[in-house]
Amino acid sequence: METLLQTLLNGAASGGVYALVALGYTLIFSVLGVINFAQGALFSLGGYLTYLLLGGKIGVNGALPGWGLPIGLPFWLALLLAALGSGAIGLLVERIAFAPLRRRGAEPLLSLITSLGAGVVLVNLLQLLMGAEGYAFPQGAAGLAHLPESLLLGGARIRTIQVLLLAISALAVASLSLWLDKSRSGKAMRAVAEDPTTATLLGINSEAVVRLAFLLSGMLAGLGGGLIGMSVSLAGPYFGISYGLKGLAVLVLGGLGSVPGAIVGGLVMGLAEALIPSQASGWRDALAFAILFAVLVLRPSGLLGRRQLEKV
Amino acid sequence: MSSSIQPPPSLQPLLQIEQLQVHYGSVQALAGVSLQVQRGELVTLLGSNGAGKSTTLRAISRLEPASSGRILWHGADLATVPAHRTLKLGIGHCPEGRRLLNRQSVAFNLELGAYLRRDRSGIAADLERCYALFPRLAERQQQQAGALSGGEQQMLAIARALMGRPELLMLDEPSLGLAPKLVTEVMAVLAELHRNGQTILLVEQNAQAALEIADRGYVLEAGRIQLQDNAADLLKNPELKAAYLGS
Numbered sequence: 031m032e033t034l035l036q037t038l039l040n041g042a043a044s045g046g047v048y049a050l051v052a053l054g055y056t057l058i059f060s061v062l063g064v065i066n067f068a069q070g071a072l073f074s075l076g077g078y079l080t081y082l083l084l085g086g087k088i089g090v091n092g093a094l095p096g097w098g099l100p101i102g103l104p105f106w107l108a109l110l111l112a113a114l115g116s117g118a119i120g121l122l123v124e125r126i127a128f129a130p131l132r133r134r135g136a137e138p139l140l141s142l143i144t145s146l147g148a149g150v151v152l153v154n155l156l157q158l159l160m161g162a163e164g165y166a167f168p169q170g171a172a173g174l175a176h177l178p179e180s181l182l183l184g185g186a187r188i189r190t191i192q193v194l195l196l197a198i199s200a201l202a203v204a205s206l207s208l209w210l211d212k213s214r215s216g217k218a219m220r221a222v223a224e225d226p227t228t229a230t231l232l233g234i235n236s237e238a239v240v241r242l243a244f245l246l247s248g249m250l251a252g253l254g255g256g257l258i259g260m261s262v263s264l265a266g267p268y269f270g271i272s273y274g275l276k277g278l279a280v281l282v283l284g285g286l287g288s289v290p291g292a293i294v295g296g297l298v299m300g301l302a303e304a305l306i307p308s309q310a311s312g313w314r315d316a317l318a319f320a321i322l323f324a325v326l327v328l329r330p331s332g333l334l335g336r337r338q339l340e341k342v
Numbered sequence: 343m344s345s346s347i348q349p350p351p352s353l354q355p356l357l358q359i360e361q362l363q364v365h366y367g368s369v370q371a372l373a374g375v376s377l378q379v380q381r382g383e384l385v386t387l388l389g390s391n392g393a394g395k396s397t398t399l400r401a402i403s404r405l406e407p408a409s410s411g412r413i414l415w416h417g418a419d420l421a422t423v424p425a426h427r428t429l430k431l432g433i434g435h436c437p438e439g440r441r442l443l444n445r446q447s448v449a450f451n452l453e454l455g456a457y458l459r460r461d462r463s464g465i466a467a468d469l470e471r472c473y474a475l476f477p478r479l480a481e482r483q484q485q486q487a488g489a490l491s492g493g494e495q496q497m498l499a500i501a502r503a504l505m506g507r508p509e510l511l512m513l514d515e516p517s518l519g520l521a522p523k524l525v526t527e528v529m530a531v532l533a534e535l536h537r538n539g540q541t542i543l544l545v546e547q548n549a550q551a552a553l554e555i556a557d558r559g560y561v562l563e564a565g566r567i568q569l570q571d572n573a574a575d576l577l578k579n580p581e582l583k584a585a586y587l588g589s
Contacts, residue, residue: 214457221443221454228441231403232506233429233458 035186037304043192043261045300046199050254051277052284052292053206054247060223060287061236061243062132064141068123068149069251070274072116074267075152076252077259078160079112080105086168091161102168105260109198113252120248121241123148128244149271156267165264191261202253203293206246210289215242223287272315279322285335294333354417356381356541357402357433357510362411364394364401371397373565374411379510379543384536386544386552386573388582389562395545396438398562399512402543403428403435430458434508438515440499444488448479451487451498455505465505472501475531493524500531511535512543517551529555553577 085102127144284291355378473480546552561569
């Protein structure tokens with residue numbers, strides 16, 4: 031009982047992070063119809079930024095061994111600022127890897143390569159600065175220190191950090207959905223997603239909406255990276271890439287461009303992985319992609335994907 | 343109000359196009375089109391498929407760049423205005439094929455029509471006006487736009503353009519694909535808007551229907567204006583009769 035509850039919670043928590051990454055892809059895919067392959071690198075960046083903002087020091091293989099920011103922010107502030115930092119770099123990726131191609135009317139598929147390139151550069155810069163070693167977040171980081179290591183819930187003992195992870199991802203996903211649904215700029219984004227020309231004629235600056243999508247998408251990735259860093263560790267500059275790929279699988283699993291699909295897909299993926307016994311943990315990624323394969327055979331447009339409307 | 347001295351309204355057209363040329367790659371779509379629209383007029387731009395009618399509207403909306411010539415709005419050149427600013431300036435464009443947000447509701451489409459406006463009470467009043475003008479839209483507020491019939495979709499497209507309170511309403515073939523009875527209905531609405539002072543530039547293939555409600559008309563052929571006259575005289579024009587009015 032105890033282990034099952036802990037297992038389900040673990041699954042939901044990592045599912046929440048997958049959903050964050052997949053939502054990041056979804057925003058950009060909706061407005062531009064392309065995938066931003068730098069998403070995994072922004073995830074890594076978010077993890078490292080959170081580490082530094084919490085007061086973590088650079089290791090011996092980094093460019094400035096032993097250096098650290100002279101601050102140790104509360105974890106929630108560090109997460110927020112790290113997300114904003116990743117969002118800002120996401121905007122830069124748009125400027126460098128997407129905007130020039132769009133302006134020249136290039137084949138949208140080309141941006142897969144340019145964004146992958148931007149991601150590789152970013153990860154290598156991280157490696158240059160921080161070294162290739164793994165980092166554990168500073169023990170008892172401010173704001174977390176007074177939280178108990180574990181909680182008792184219905185007779186089961188569960189890790190506090192997992193609860194926190196799930197709560198923060200749920201909050202981020204809920205605010206994003208609410209924003210898309212209710213706010214003026216969220217509505218503008220939905221209009222651009224459906225028909226950029228119409229949106230333009232209605233007075234919506236679709237270029238500004240595209241930039242907003244990249245900012246938000248980078249923030250979601252950065253937040254995911256910070257959360258995983260807190261609950262597990264930073265396994266090296268490439269640690270975000272596997273989350274980026276998992277997010278991509280979730281995106282397709284849930285249905286390309288569907289917001290509820292990304293959320294459901296993330297949870298399905300996270301729970302399925304968590305249910306694999308730890309002796310067989312090497313099979314996790316294989317299972318993830320087996321699920322993806324099975325769903326796509328049965329439902330080619332994903333769990334909650336729309337059937338493509340044929341244009342006449 | 344602008345403080346600069348401007349000629350009286352009767353002398354300065356609301357919209358003036360001078361020798362407009364548009365190219366798609368090496369293909370010339372417009373070969374020097376000149377036309378003007380005065381405040382309060384209903385002007386129709388006629389012509390067959392591929393004559394350049396839609397291109398003219400798209401150039402005015404800045405969706406297509408002009409390769410030469412000028413588009414003057416209130417006497418000011420639109421050359422440097424980005425497409426998303428034209429509605430702010432007062433140019434509303436109800437595009438070819440309606441271009442509704444098909445996955446969204448009727449109400450959402452109308453709300454987005456007023457995207458640039460902040461006057462909540464004014465928007466609410468205009469929404470009432472649109473629903474009064476097109477009662478069928480009022481009954482279908484929560485339906486997906488894509489699920490409406492062709493006629494209802496056209497009404498929604500016109501209503502959405504009206505929600506932006508454009509000084510000039512440009513419509514691209516609102517009668518396309520509609521049954522004759524619905525064409526009459528749509529034209530009656532446009533005539534009513536015109537009576538209430540709305541300036542309209544109407545692109546049509548259905549010359550008869552358009553000329554019956556228009557003040558003036560232009561006939562576009564292969565990217566050039568071939569004829570221009572009062573609507574009443576165009577209706578009697580033998581050339582036009584032979585080519586477009588089918589008699």
